[in-house]
């Protein structure tokens with residue numbers, strides 16, 4: 001089961017819990033205090049952190065939580081040197097066990113060189129960090145547009161019903177840009193209305209899903225790396 005909670009200014013924290021093995025993972029560690037509180041509230045003992053990439057708002061709580069709980073930190077092999085306290089690394093296409101769940105690591109370079117996503121078929125869910133956002137995608141800090149286009153293509157290839165857990169609440173700002181480049185897309189218009197209602201009620205717009213992003217997200221709909229690069233540059237200046 002998956003719990004989502006807001007933390008820091010616009011991050012989301014996620015807990016993945018397996019009630020059979022009683023293992024609990026925090027996806028990234030944006031806010032150690034809030035992650036601890038969420039575990040306590042649910043009666044969970046934190047056993048793992050799965051990191052998506054090395055940015056501070058994703059690894060900032062690693063060492064504090066590791067010291068407190070003696071937990072295991074898992075992350076992408078490509079970012080081994082930059083993730084504090086990392087214990088176990090996996091590479092693109094690796095599948096590891098987490099209690100009853102098989103977890104697939106998908107390398108998604110672009111936002112950073114070593115970025116990865118975690119896909120859990122049994123839960124029809126993927127944790128995508130800062131690669132894919134609802135109606136948008138991550139900035140290109142280290143990788144190229146062509147790399148990011150490929151990475152988003154890997155996520156787009158997941159089953160339509162896959163729930164996508166993005167690490168930030170950026171949906172309305174992303175949607176404003178999306179509407180500027182695709183103003184007549186009715187799926188996008190409807191999605192934005194729903195997102196506005198959710199935000200007005202203080203609710204998360206996350207998770208989204210693959211089908212919705214295929215119909216409304218210009219970065220997922222881009223036909224090739226060149227189109228993608230042009231969009232990404234336009235968004236940076238929007």
Ligand SMILES: [Zn+2]
Pocket residue numbers: 053055058111130
């Ligand atoms: Zn980041």
